[in-house]
Amino acid sequence: MEPRVRKLYEAMFALEDLREVFRESVPGRADENEIAAGVARVERILKDFKECKSSSLKYITNHIELRTREEEYININPIQPGGRLTPEARKALIAYGDGYSICDWCRDLRLDKIRRPPVDEFHAELAEFVGMDEVRVVPGARRGFQVVTSSLLNKGDIVLLSDLGHYTEYLAVEIAGGVVREIPSGESNIITGDAVADTIEQVRTTTGKKPKLVIVEHFDYSFGNEHDVRGVGKVAKEYEIPFLYNGAYSVGMMPVNGKDIGADFVVGSGHKGMAAVAPSGILATTEEWAPHVFRSSRIAGDITGKRFENKELELLGCTLMGGTLLSMMASFPRVKERVKHWQEEVEKSNYFIREFLRIQGNKVASEYPRKHTLSRVDTRNSFDKVARTHKRRGFFLSDELKSRGIIGEFAGSTRVWKLNTYGLSWDRIRYLADAFLDIARQYKLPVA
């Protein structure tokens, strides 16, 4: 669609090839001819770029395609927008992509204590950012759940999860030998403190046991509904059960203060909410729990007597070692700023849904007005009616969207599906809404 995007990749790759000359030469003795040839190549590509010439570049290598959807399209994929990299993160990835790059200046043999680049400072700020005392980076929110379940549970221990819980929560309980009891979200698809209290009571009467942990997400992945995490925190405190606040869809997108919420653990996802490379995430906790979940290794070799007391057991020592961590750190200033504009993100989400609902038959399955940018929509009585007689079936909608530069909806689905407007400018939001109205009119669906 936009020939310059591929051309831009060509130029960037040519610069990488030029960079390689330095990586392979004896220091200070790079082959000047090779450099001149490399520069000339970059210049040729940029000249083509200026002239809007198309590019035949399709693969990076080995049939690994270029990825141009963020440049060429408006991407409404439900899980991707919060993890879209900032320019700073992309630069950090270029500079720190080498395997153990973070270890250049490691002195204490501990990731979170590295001072250059300032990983230690980042950890301190990150803990403050989510209103907790201590934080560690982990390979995804799921690994944060696992650290907690593995630290807290014995075989057969009960964990309360929302019935809208994410599969990774279930698996984190399973791998630690725990048992799941679900908290019903009811007709409204919203978890309340009362529902948690009722479930705790039920578990008590049926098993005689008290749950060991409560995990509830602030916004679930299915509807993007807001759950009463403060109410949950209050109930958890009353029953003295630790509460893990799952902020996969909130940390890095909206302001989160774990202690205000009453959380013992705050988990966030770097690649879902913090504009970071995957797999990345955070686990934050209180002074009270930190020594437990971040406890040190105590094992010793029987012959060598080797010990690793400096290493945190649940983290297997170090976690995010290069581009992942550096991308998260590089995005952090912008992430801290963007959470202040959450209300506007919600306004844009509501603007879009309001327009979307003008198409007769369209419904929103999520709570409405929206409190999040992730929404579940139901088009069974609108676009799906068209799909039933269209030769492309459900793909007609994807085709129409794609031809308007919109991508990321579940291709082929015209029934119940999800979209996310996070981070789209007002211009893009209006364009997106108009595109849906336009498609509706084209297929003679009534628009109010």
Ligand SMILES: *Cc1c(COP(=O)(O)O)cnc(C)c1O
């Ligand atoms: C995406 C998601 C997760 C998993 O996050 P990762 O960082 O990929 O492990 C967990 N819980 C919820 C509610 C999610 O939406």
